[in-house]
Amino acid sequence: MKKFKLNNGTEIPSIGVGVFRVEEAIIAQEMVETALAIGYRHIDTAMIYGNEEAVGKAIKNSGVPREEIFLTTKLWNADQRSGKVQEALEESLRKLKTEYVDLYLVHWPVAETYVKVWSKMEAIYKSGKAKAIGVSNYQTHHIEDLLKQAEVVPAVNQFESYPYFTQEPLIKYCKEKGIYPEAWGPLGAGQTDVLANPVIVDIAKKHSKNPAQIIIRWDVQRGVIVIPKSVHKERLIENLTVMDFELTDEEMKLIDHLNKNQRLGSNPDSFNF
Ligand SMILES: NC(=O)c1ccc[n+]([C@@H]2O[C@H](COP(=O)([O-])OP(=O)(O)OC[C@H]3O[C@@H](n4cnc5c(N)ncnc54)[C@H](OP(=O)(O)O)[C@@H]3O)[C@@H](O)[C@H]2O)c1
Incomplete structure (x- = not known):
């Protein structure tokens, strides 16, 4: 599995579940x-998904040593608003049955608190309970605000991105700042016809792969987790089986050009949760 290096030297498997x-x-x-048995070594959960306990049990049952797994969870908005960041992490760690997470993300940029919360994230990072800290659903302007005060540059920004919403400007901006982009x-x-898009289907046929594999490979090749x-x-x-072929520059561009800025999830500037 190809790994990417984050800005603090931590390595993250390019593909997670x-x-x-x-x-x-x-x-x-x-x-x-199942994912761990197949070979996944990177799991992305969040407090709000309600499955941290199940993820913790699965990790224990898998027999895979904890240090071989890259585990991400996220600070939910209510805990960001209340300022109970340390408490929220402790609760996640308890449920996940682990002493640390590999990556702790601020789940959404809550308007009143997205800058203020960062010093609490930095304290968590310094405590070692998160090997890396980052943000999620932050737009360029949120990151700009955060960086004015930050001691620790976020290691990752996780945001919506797929071939109809490629997010090239945000990816470029994150890379310039040393922040790894991660696509959710x-x-x-499951909400679009992107897996049936003729351009992607055609590329898939050429490589004897399926459309999902083409998109995942496209992400890895464009340097996106x-x-x-x-x-x-x-x-x-x-x-997970996308390391045995390579997309040509032309194929990469064909997929880039499918962009139509079609956002499926909430807008980080106007979400109401
Ligand atoms: N930070 C955030 O705010 C945020 C928001 C949303 C998601 N996320 C993270 O990102 C992860 C991925 O995003 P997502 O779950 O929303 O969507 P996704 O991974 O883009 O799509 C999942 C859908 O695709 C289907 N699928 C998966 N592999 C397939 C394949 N090989 N062929 C055909 N269909 C396939 C799945 O169906 P089946 O399960 O039935 O196979 C499911 O319906 C989430 O699970 C979560 O960890 C983060």
């Missing part, structure tokens, strides 16, 4: 156990 909308504990646990909803979150979610074993395997 996301567990959003896998609320049922038994399914989440089985999914993560990389396959269109990617965390596709699937509850199906076969798909989990497919989504």
Whole structure:
């Protein structure tokens, strides 16, 4: 598995498995156990997904040493608003049955607190309970504000990105600042026809791969961490099997050009949760 190096030297597997909308504990646990058995070493969860306990159990059951797994969780907005950042992390660690997370992200830029929260994240980083800290759903202007006060530059910004919403300007900006971009909803979150797009289907045929594999490979090649979610074993395997081929520059551009700024999730400047 190809790894990317974050700005503090920590290495992150370029592909992880996301567990959003896998609320049922038994399914989440089985999914993560399967993912770890297949070879995933990077799991993306969040307090608000309600499955940290299941993820923790799966990690314990898997027999994979904790230090071999890159584990991300996220600070939920209510805890950001209340300022109970340390407490929220402790609760996540308890549920995840671990002493530390590899990456702790501020889940959304809550208007009143997205800058203020960062010093608390920095304290967590210094305590060693998060090996890296970062943000999620931050736009360029949020990061600009944060960097004016930050001692620690966020290691990662995780945001929505897929071929109809490539987010090239934000990716370019993050890279210039040493912040690794990470794509959520990389396959269109089951809400678009992107996996049936003729351009992607055509490229897939040429490489004897499927459309999901083409998109995941595109992300890895454009230097974006990617965390596709699937509850199906076969798909989990497919989504990880993208290191045995390469997209040409022309194919990369064809996918880049599918962009139509089609956002599927909430807008970070106007979300209401
Ligand atoms: N930071 C944030 O605010 C934020 C927001 C949203 C998501 N995320 C993270 O990003 C992760 C991924 O995003 P997402 O779950 O929204 O969407 P996604 O990974 O783009 O898409 C998941 C959908 O694609 C299907 N799928 C997966 N692999 C496939 C394949 N090989 N072929 C065909 N279909 C396939 C899945 O179905 P099945 O499961 O039925 O296979 C599911 O319906 C989340 O799980 C979460 O960890 C973060």
